Ligand code: HEC
Ligand code: HEC
């Protein structure tokens with residue numbers, strides 16, 4: 001198939017060709033936006049972690065978005081845009097991963113017995 005984006009037939013068709021090119025680019029952007037959203041941990045999406053002996057942990061994207069967390073608060077300075085290997089409590093208690101916020105300042109802290117079951121469900 002031959003796609004001609006640069007019109008050869010004089011200036012009269014140029015505007016129309018440009019417009020069509022613009023529509024194609026716009027459609028591609030919409031497509032990319034929807035594809036990304038299908039995997040996003042934004043509103044309505046949850047991620048599940050095994051959580052070891054303490055029981056599984058469900059991370060709720062909606063509850064975090066409702067608290068005002070933006071994608072860029074977590075991606076990619078805290079997490080890659082990809083489900084990774086297990087996270088450890090030692091890292092969280094040291095202020096990494098969920099512990100970046102769950103440190104008793106921005107949100108309830110990870111190293112308090114009273115909070116274990118806010119994240120872990122048996
Ligand atoms: C409060 C923190 C936080 C916010 C805000 C957040 N995410 Fe995430 N996201 C995570 C965590 C945690 C993971 C899993 C990382 C891991 O397993 O190491 C993740 C994983 C992902 C993944 C990979 C999912 C998979 O199954 O591989 C995508 C895509 C993603 N997030 C997109 C988004 C988008 C888009 C937004 C904004 C609408 C967003 N995230 C907001 C914490 C967050
Ligand atoms: C902010 C949420 C949160 C809180 C609060 C929390 N955890 Fe976790 N915990 C997690 C997540 C997320 C994982 C990672 C699970 C995975 O990757 O499978 C985890 C993993 C674990 C693991 C298995 C990995 C390891 O490091 O041994 C244990 C055991 C554990 N937590 C115990 C606890 C205990 C005990 C408490 C309370 C003192 C607690 N957690 C509080 C989120 C939390």
Ligand code: HEC
Nearest residue numbers: 057059060063067069073097098100101106107108118119
């Ligand atoms: C960008 C900051 C931030 C990060 C990172 C973050 N949280 Fe939160 N989280 C919050 C805030 C803010 C709240 C609400 C304040 C509170 O309840 O103390 C909250 C509330 C919660 C709640 C209670 C509401 C609910 O969804 O049931 C759970 C459970 C939770 N977080 C789990 C996690 C886990 C698990 C991780 C890591 C995978 C994580 N959070 C990472 C900021 C964060």
